[in-house]
Amino acid sequence: MKIDILGVQAFVAIADHGSFNKAADVLHVTQTAVTQRLRNLEIFLGVTLLERTTRSIALTRTGQDFLPQARRLLQELSAALTEIHETGKAQRGDVSIACIPTAGVRYLPQVIRDYSALFPDNRIKILDHASVGVAEAVLRREAEFGINLAGPNHPELTATPLLQDQFVLVCRDDHALARRKSVTWAQLQSHPLIFAGQASGNRALLDGYLGSESLHGGQGDQGGQAGLSLQIHYEVQRNSTALGLVEAGIAAAIVPNLAMQKGTYPRLRVIKLQGPVISRTLVLVARKAARLSPAAQILYDMIKNSRVVK
Structure with a gap:
């Protein structure tokens, strides 16, 4: 149903000031405009709100009942607009x-x-998803923007690079490689490993660098490392699961460096991976046609300005 705000304003102004002329002055329009607005409202409602003669104006019974509701409607609308x-x-x-x-x-x-x-009263809702879920949440407007892995981008999304995150080897302090500062991928071939599962965006990236055959115990494909054959004994979807398994002494894991939170696992060691160094790029994603709320725009800009891309 269409709400005739102009008609309601005219009706309240006439009732409050007792004349069409004074109502026109208050609303900064002509008397003719006030008369037309009231007429349109009465036609829309199908009732008569005012009885008018050449000398006086009086509210009908319907008009008397409607007046407090009309005042409340305008007050609530004004308060809502002011708040926004x-x-x-x-x-x-x-x-x-x-x-x-x-x-x-x-x-x-x-x-x-x-x-x-800066904004202690602002509430922030963080939806942590796999990379596909991040894009979907932004597209569905469940999130105003997101932080995702770089990759094939949806045509309705923009992607701004934030930082590079290298993949590392994480092992427990009693692992055979725990004292090493760096290792090559080839040096991992004799060790059972925990790896990202097939549904993970990290797995697709690693497959692209190393070759999917290398990660299935094969001899490497033309796009990967020739002769490389890693022992992937465990696959997980979450890096936190991988770290829990490492802490339990199950095996060493390949995870992004950002997955390791300092002080969380005292017995775990982070070792650089080389030959090749493999990194993933984190990007800030938003809908191309989106106009962020003022609160979201500030957070978006703070994240964007803090990016470190190497």
Whole structure:
């Protein structure tokens, strides 16, 4: 149903000031405009709100019943518009962001801490998803923007590079490689490994560098490392699961460096991987046609300005 706000304004102004002429002055329009607005409202409602003669104006019974409701409607509308205006000026409001889990472990918390210090009343909803889920959450408007892995981009999304995150070997302090500062992929061939599962965006990236055959105990394909054959004994979808298995002494794991939160696992060691060095790029994604809320725009800009791409 269409709400005739102009007609309601005209009706209340006439009732409050007792004449069409004074109502026109208050609304800064002509008397003819006030008369037409009231007429349109009465036609829309199918009732007569005012009885008017050449000398007086009186509310009908229906008009008397409607007047307090009309005043309340205008007051609530005014309050709502004022709140939106002030919220925009003050950059207040709720923010919803989607991100891959590793971004929520080490990268995002630093920015959230700074943002919360500036806007302590703003509430932030963080949706941690796999890379496919991040894109879907932004496209479905469940999140205003997100932090995702770089890759084939949806035509409705923009992607701004944030940082490079190298893959590392994580093992327990009693592992045979624990004292090494760096190892090559070839030196891992004799060790059981925990790896990202097929549904993980990390797995697709590693497959591209090393060759899918290398990760299935084969001899490497033309796009990967010739002769490389890794022992993938365990596959997981979450890096946190991989780290838990390493902590239990099950095997060593290949994870992004951001997955390791300092001090969380005292017995775990992080070892650089070389030959080749493999990194993934984290990107800030948003809908191309999106106009972020003021509160979200500030957080978006803070994340964007904090990026470190090497």
